[in-house]
Amino acid sequence: MKIGAHISIAGKISEAPKRAAKAGCECFQIFSRSPRGGPAPALTAPVIKEFRSNIERYHQNGSYIHTPYYINLASSNNRIRFGSIKVIREELERGSLLGIDAVMTHLGSAKDLGEAKAQEQVADGLKRILDGYQGSTEFLIEMSAGSGLIIGDTFEEIAKLIKLSGHNEIGVCFDTAHAFASGYDLRTKMAVKKTFDEFDKTLGLKRLKLIHANDSKAEFDSHLDRHDHIGLGKIGQEGFKAILHEPRLKHLNLILETPADGQRVNDVEVLKGLRA
Ligand SMILES: [Zn+2]
Numbered sequence: 001m002k003i004g005a006h007i008s009i010a011g012k013i014s015e016a017p018k019r020a021a022k023a024g025c026e027c028f029q030i031f032s033r034s035p036r037g038g039p040a041p042a043l044t045a046p047v048i049k050e051f052r053s054n055i056e057r058y059h060q061n062g063s064y065i066h067t068p069y070y071i072n073l074a075s076s077n078n079r080i081r082f083g084s085i086k087v088i089r090e091e092l093e094r095g096s097l098l099g100i101d102a103v104m105t106h107l108g109s110a111k112d113l114g115e116a117k118a119q120e121q122v123a124d125g126l127k128r129i130l131d132g133y134q135g136s137t138e139f140l141i142e143m144s145a146g147s148g149l150i151i152g153d154t155f156e157e158i159a160k161l162i163k164l165s166g167h168n169e170i171g172v173c174f175d176t177a178h179a180f181a182s183g184y185d186l187r188t189k190m191a192v193k194k195t196f197d198e199f200d201k202t203l204g205l206k207r208l209k210l211i212h213a214n215d216s217k218a219e220f221d222s223h224l225d226r227h228d229h230i231g232l233g234k235i236g237q238e239g240f241k242a243i244l245h246e247p248r249l250k251h252l253n254l255i256l257e258t259p260a261d262g263q264r265v266n267d268v269e270v271l272k273g274l275r276a
């Protein structure tokens with residue numbers, strides 16, 4: 001497994017691979033635009049060329065884009081609903097220009113529409129995002145923490161949405177903190193085995209394309225999204241060691257999204273230590 005982290009694109013996007021390497025990363029994730037809103041910065045030919053050559057130069061073995069926070073495919077507000085579809089498609093096209101492996105997104109909340117209607121609308125959104133898309137960047141749904149009426153917090157629901165969308169090529173990004181908060185145990189070797197057995201049965205492990213490695217400040221099955229440093233939260237070191245040594249996950253990359261809270265913890269090194 002290659003280990004990396006979410007990296008800032010401050011200054012210019014082509015600096016990200018260098019910044020990742022400096023942080024000890026073997027792979028990395030970025031926002032390609034402000035996660036809070038506004039138009040995406042233009043990707044000119046020189047920027048694209050420099051980004052791609054920096055991936056090689058700084059030995060990065062995987063690169064990912066996280067979509068902005070405001071995405072909600074289940075919104076009853078058409079501006080938000082269709083804006084979300086447009087932005088996700090743009091990120092896939094931008095990712096393809098940059099040579100990015102995959103884009104992952106959250107799906108949104110069913111609070112406006114109720115669960116059944118929201119699922120239908122999300123599946124329709126997924127279809128619209130991918131219809132006619134010919135880029136090379138893969139599209140992943142990120143497993144969510146299930147707070148409130150958040151969509152995508154169970155393997156069953158994600159499987160249902162993919163089926164309804166008609167796009168069987170959709171992959172999944174498994175976030176350890178979100179899955180743990182949604183009631184998928186990861187604290188022991190046995191628990192990790194059971195969780196990924198269940199993933200395989202419901203979604204198929206071939207759909208699993210990336211793992212977000214975050215410990216959880218929130219309790220098991222609490223439906224709260226609170227990331228913590230690896231080994232300091234409720235999942236704990238034993239859980240991450242089990243994930244790093246689960247044979248079925250060996251080919252996957254791990255991306256850290258642990259808080260920049262000034263605690264002097266180097267999560268990249270902690271994970272590398274658990275992998276060794
Ligand atoms: Zn996320």
Ligand SMILES: [Zn+2]
Nearest residue numbers: 142175212257
């Ligand atoms: Zn995540």
